[in-house]
Amino acid sequence: MSEDIKTFTISVYTENNIGLLNRISAIFQRRHINIESLTTSQSEIDGVNRFVIVVNVTKTNAEKIVKQIEKQVETIKAYYHTDEETIFTESCMFKIKSELLFEEPQIQNIIKESNTRIVTVNKEFFVLEKSGRRNEIESLRRDLNVFGIMQFVRSGRIAVTKDEMKITELLSAFNNQ
Amino acid sequence: METQTLNKKEVAEKTQRITGCEAVVRSLIAEGVDILYGYPGGAIMPVYDELYKFQDQIHHVLTRHEQGAAHAAQGFARISGRVGVALATSGPGATNLITGIADAQIDSTPVVCITGQVASHLLGSDAFQETDIVGISTPVTKWNCQVTKAEDIPAAIAKAFYIAKSGRPGPVLVDITKDAQFGELDFKYEKCKGVRSYLPVPKTSQDAVNAAAELINAAKKPMIVWGQGVILGEAEAELKAVVEKAGIPSAWTILGASALESSHPLNVGMVGMHGNYGPNKLTNECDVLIAIGMRFDDRVTGDLNTYAKQAKVIHFDIDPAEINKNVQSDVAVLGNSKESLAMLFDALNENSHEAWLQEFRDLYQVEFDSVINKDLNPTKQGLTMGEVIKQINIQTEGHAAIVTDVGQHQMIACRYADFKMSKSNITSGGLGTMGFALPAAIGAKMAAPDREVVAVIGDGGFQMNIQELGTIFQQKVPVKIVVLNNEFLGMVRQWQQLFFDKRYASTEMTNPDFVTIAKGYQIEGKRVSNRKDMEAAVKEMIASENSYFLEVCVEKEDNVFPMIPSGASVSDVRLS
């Protein structure tokens, strides 16, 4: 009986320590699981970092990975969620030759219709920024590709859950143990 | 010679300005360390200089290889339940520790390794003897860290000891740069009492215990498989009480060996690839399988698709990540086995399962007739490994701690050793590290000088860390060394015979004169190749007050049975 592979967002709250990225990514590497995207940043709590890791795995595997991650001494808590259980977005930037902005009216339409923001314009190039779902970003990229893109970059997924994550409570429980 | 004496209280209370390397030594003393194993070199020399000063309080054992230091620290930890400590310099010294660290990780052994590192301004520059040991050791440590400032040393060491020992134990590594060793700090030592974000022992749920008891009380054919978690949790008495109250046939994994005495009527033997016939076969007939402090290693379960499918599974473990990792459990009881088994005891009904136990006895008889009798009471000319173990049992009256290496002799020793007390089986289980036994026996004997420590080693594994004879010689450690010489890498040869058409590719060994080598290290020794001489030789070895080397030339092509071929079902266990 084989289980379906799905996209899971794994959220990990950790101490802010050197070396944890290595420890956590090794867990995926050992199981031969490709990380689709990985974002680390500060979380809502001072001194606590948050990893947001997107992987395509079965639910059973997601559960096992989360347990292995939680087992690491400096991990406070790890969760896994499906797309339906999270609100998520990615962000991207395009660098494009400035002359195109004036010569190709179509570009201006694309910018307007896709709710893309112009970050900067100078003589040589202008920079567009957009946040959204992967497919929106991909479609924007396809549209702009026709005109030539000098540079493109996309971030990893960032996500918040629809449910509450009670990290503060968890931390006070750790402190009182 | 200048020496200093500090009592533990003084160490803890005084605040004074000292160097980082002195802080390392004082921190170790504050943790109660009185013996450590290591090898010096440039990046750890400041610490060695301090050890020279404190040698009346900490005995440093110079091994002949850092791998030996790591294994000695493991042997020390396994027999004593205390933290073993190993010290090494940067670069090659540190990487030589890795096999021992990996071994300790998979066998949950509390070890603290301290490595020297190049000065912090050189980090990342490919400096002389620089390796990223924190990066290298990350996947095989429970925790590790690099210290680059003297003032961070005491806290790092305190945390290291706490993490190594608490919850599910494991190895930790603290890498200390040379400038941190030379730097100064206001030293005050506080033991670590907890780490935010680390919950070493999950709380045992009474509901889970009740659910487990309910299944066990209703079971017709319950079976226990316990592992090292019982020994690590010091739950031997609780295990015995549970086993006896509910009358449950109980089997063990290789690392669980000796937690319950071998002769106990409800002890039905070892499970796994070379375990006993009965418990392996009946795993696929029990109605409730109670796993205690064991992790369903693939050497134990064989093919997971056919493992105990008929049974309700109850899993007791301290590590939540083990639950449902390999085998799906119906009831999971988290927590320390000492507490959880005591709670289980209260909830259990008194019971006995005579007819069910008889099934184990019947299968034992089958195994006895076709395997055990031939191993222990051979009539053919060549010596068997089994009869040597039997003789050790007789001469030590089952009180020896047996330290085994890896291979056929290991399986034979674990199958036939007569364990009367816990922590008597020290072996490399999860990693299967050849070269483990000789140095591990050194650590074990030093931790438990009153116990007879007998290392049982193959001719292959002996030569993997043979240099540690030098440590035995220099330290005068009275370990007994038995090399079972079959002039083959026996276990691999067995597989070649059974699964590779007897194509013995690179498994035959031309061996040196081991007794002469031992004599070169001033270790008394003897070689035996006839049955008639064996008993007297073992007797002489056990009677010796000093270290003793005994080489027994055994049958070249004996095999270890029963055997579950790799990937087969436990019920397909073969007797020949």
Ligand SMILES: Cc1ncc(C[n+]2csc(CCOP(=O)(O)OP(=O)(O)O)c2C)c(N)n1
């Ligand atoms: C470091 C290491 N290398 C290779 C192996 C693979 N291996 C497992 S058992 C074995 C043979 C052991 O031979 P020996 O030490 O002579 O013991 P015997 O099986 O003959 O009792 C080998 C090579 C191992 N376990 N460890």
